[in-house]
Amino acid sequence: MELVNPDDLNSVESRLKLEIIEKLSEPCDRKTYGERLRSAAQQLKCSVRTVQRLMKKWEEEGLAALIDSGRIDKGKPRIAEDWQQFIKKVYSNDKCTPAQVFTKVRNKARQEGLKDYPxxxxxxxxxxxxxEAKEKEESIRNLGWKGSRLALKTRDGEVLEIDYSNQVWQCDHTRADILLVDKYGHQMGRPWLTTVIDTYxxxxxxxxxxxxxxxSSVVALALRNAIMxxxxxxxxxxxxxxxxxxxPDHLFTDGGKDFRSNHLRQIGLQLGFICHLRDRPSEGGIVERPFGTINTQFLSTLPGYTGSNVQDRPPEAEAEACLTLQELEKLLVAYxxxxxxxRLDARMGDQTRIQRWEAGLLxxxxxxxxxxxxxxxxxxxxxxxxxxxxLQFENLAYRGEALAEHAGENIVLRYDPRNIAQVLVYRHDPDREVYLGVAQALEFEGEVLALDDAKAHSRRIREDGKAVSNDAMLDEMRDREAFVDQKNKSRKDRQKDEQADLRPTTPPIIGPDSSDEPSVDVQPDESPEELDIPEFDIWDFDDDDA
Structure with a gap:
């Protein structure tokens, strides 16, 4: 998946496409929309169908739709495969010069009576x-240190030379080699550790x-801790x-789907950094080495340490496990x-890592x-x-008093997956996003509803053959919670409780201009007939991290 460079959005063609998309997104009747399509096709010097494909790509990919990815066969020869194999075989086996290879190609064509040959x-x-392929294979190692500088190579062939702090950050995940328990002593399993490393x-x-x-949500939480x-x-x-x-100026990661997601690309565009993928696994040593250090020098000293090999796990690991997630987080931060x-930076010898970070700031x-x-x-x-x-989102009906005057507009929703009871609504103008207000999920005022829970609730109700509505979803959620309270919680539920204690649930969303925004006020005695709630279809859901 191609990453969007903010500089690419400054081209004349990209700005023209954005203006056309915004014009086509405005509400109008069918006749007017057809006229706008034809006008857009004339401006872009393409067919109407191409403009329609551009609009569909914009709805699916956002800003990435403005970047022309070019031909997928660019740089590839368009001659028959057998001719390509013959040319490569003659060149590699006979050690001929390019001119001698062409002579053999011409002789082969004459012998076979072919008039059309390369x-x-x-x-x-x-x-x-x-x-070029042979030279790349010979330089299979990462660029590493070039004199007194470190250089990283991206999957797109770009070379990042590291010159200062906060220039390139690297991020990765690992399963910590330690077993944890909850506050009641029940075993919870091994936690995930995500780190962000300054390359310089x-x-x-x-x-x-x-x-x-x-x-991508876990990556966002790690970036939040790094940025604040x-x-x-x-x-x-x-x-x-x-x-x-x-x-940072750049974020350098592996090719996992969490790092290739639209969510992370949007974060980069918002905060002003460019996402890059590693050219090969050997480029990730800087971010992966601390995991080994933390496991061997820190986690190995704690009760419940499992070691890196599951087959050689110490038999006493499960019996000795006694740390909770909160206790481990405090010990890890202190370490x-x-x-x-x-500790001293191995390359300098006279500066600690934190001193080098401070000295390297521009x-x-x-x-x-x-x-x-x-x-x-x-x-x-x-x-x-x-x-x-x-508006409708994830089979929920939302309402915002300040949104009524924007009926028919195509807008951008921002939401926190940990609580979708409230969402922020923005209108996308050519040069900026305009905040319109907060939309509240009906019947969920004051409630906290995670995205995964909303999907599970609607799926369960749909399987029972009931109509999906906010009331039904809320009733089902309360019934299930009452049932779970009477039973022993599963490990997953206990993991969520432990994690919630470490990272408290986010408070209700307050918009950028909340002081001037009219509040969402639905009177309790308002009759259902007076609410104009549109009908909507029910869809299955897939995560959009990829």
């Missing part, structure tokens, strides 16, 4: 690709510890500072701040307000506002 320029182009200093700038499997100034209480027993904060970041890190950062890290999707200020 020209000498076509032979040269094929051999040039062969030479090798300092750990942010972490996330939890039971959730790797996803660190504030920990006295119970963490920190004897040094953890001053790392700010935003990173007091020990790991305070300017003071940009501090982003916490609420603004929370909005930037939200996921996004596109919807249409219905008459009366209603």
């Amino acid at each position: 020209s000498h320029m076509t032979v040269y182009r094929i051999l040039r690709l062969v030479k 200093s090798r300092a750990i700038v942010g972490i996330n510890l939890g039971y959730d499997a790797p996803s 100034p660190k504030q920990y209480g006295v119970e963490y027993k920190l004897y040094a500072d953890w001053p790392t904060c700010g935003t 990173i701040v007091n020990t790991y970041n305070q 300017k003071q890190p940009r501090v982003i307000p916490e609420h603004e950062l929370h909005i930037c890290l939200m996921r996004q999707t596109r919807r249409t506002i219905y008459r009366g200020g209603y």
Whole structure:
């Protein structure tokens, strides 16, 4: 999946496409829309069908639709496969020059009576690709240190030379080699650890510890910890500072689907960094090495340590497991701040990792307000506002009093997967996003509803043959919670409880201009007949991290 470079959006063609998309997104009748389609086709010098495909791609991919990906066969020869194999075989076996290879190609064509055969320029182009592939194979190692500088190679062939702190951050996940328990002593399994590393200093700038499997939401939480100034209480027993904060210029990761997701690309566009994928696994040593250090020098000293090999797991690991997620998080933060970041950088010898980070800053890190950062890290999707200020999302009906005047407009929703009872609504103008207000899920005022729970509720109700509605969903959720309270909770439920204690549930969303925004006020005595709630279809759901 192609990553979007913000510089690519500044081209004349991209701006023209964006203007046309915004014009076509405005509400109108069919005749007017047809006229706008034909006008857009004339402006872009393409067919009407091409404009329709552009609109569909915009709805599916967002800003990526504005970038022309070019021909998929660009750079590939278009001659018959047997001719390509013959040219490569002659060149590699007989050790001929390109001119001699062409002579043999011409002789073969004469012997077989063929009038149509590759020209000498076509032979040269094929051999040039062969030479480039051979040179790349010989330099299979990552670029590494070039003199006094470190260089990283991306999957797109770009070389990133590391010159200063907060230039390139790297992020990765691992399963921590330790068994945890909940506050009642029940075993919870091994948690996931996500780290963010500054490439220049090798300092750990942010972490996330939890039971959730790797996803773009987990990456967003780790980036949040890395970007915000660190504030920990006295119970963490920190004897040094953890001053790392700010935003990077580049984020360098592996090719996992959580790092290729639209969500992470949107975060990069919002915060001003570019996402890159590694060219090969050997490029990830900087971010993967700390995992080994943490496992062998920190986790191995704690009760419940399992080791890295499941088959050689110590028999006493399960019996000795006694740490909770909250206790491990406090110990891990203390280890990173007091020990790991305070060790001398092996390349310099006279600077610790944290001192090198401070010395390598070109300017003071940009501090982003916490609420603004929370909005930037939200996921996004596109919807249409219905008459009366209603909209539909994940089989829920939402309403916002300030949205009624924008009926028919195509808007952007921002939401936190941990709580979709409230969503933020924006209109996308050519040069910026305009905040329109908060939309509240009907019948969920004051409730907290996670995205995964909403999908599970609607699926269960649908399987029972009932109509999906907010009332039915809320009743089903309450009935299920009452039933679960009478039974022993599963490991997954206990994991969520432990993780909620470590990372409290987000408060209700407050928009950027909440002081001026009219509140959503549905009177309890308002009759159902007076609400103009549109009908909507029911769809199955798939995660959009990929």
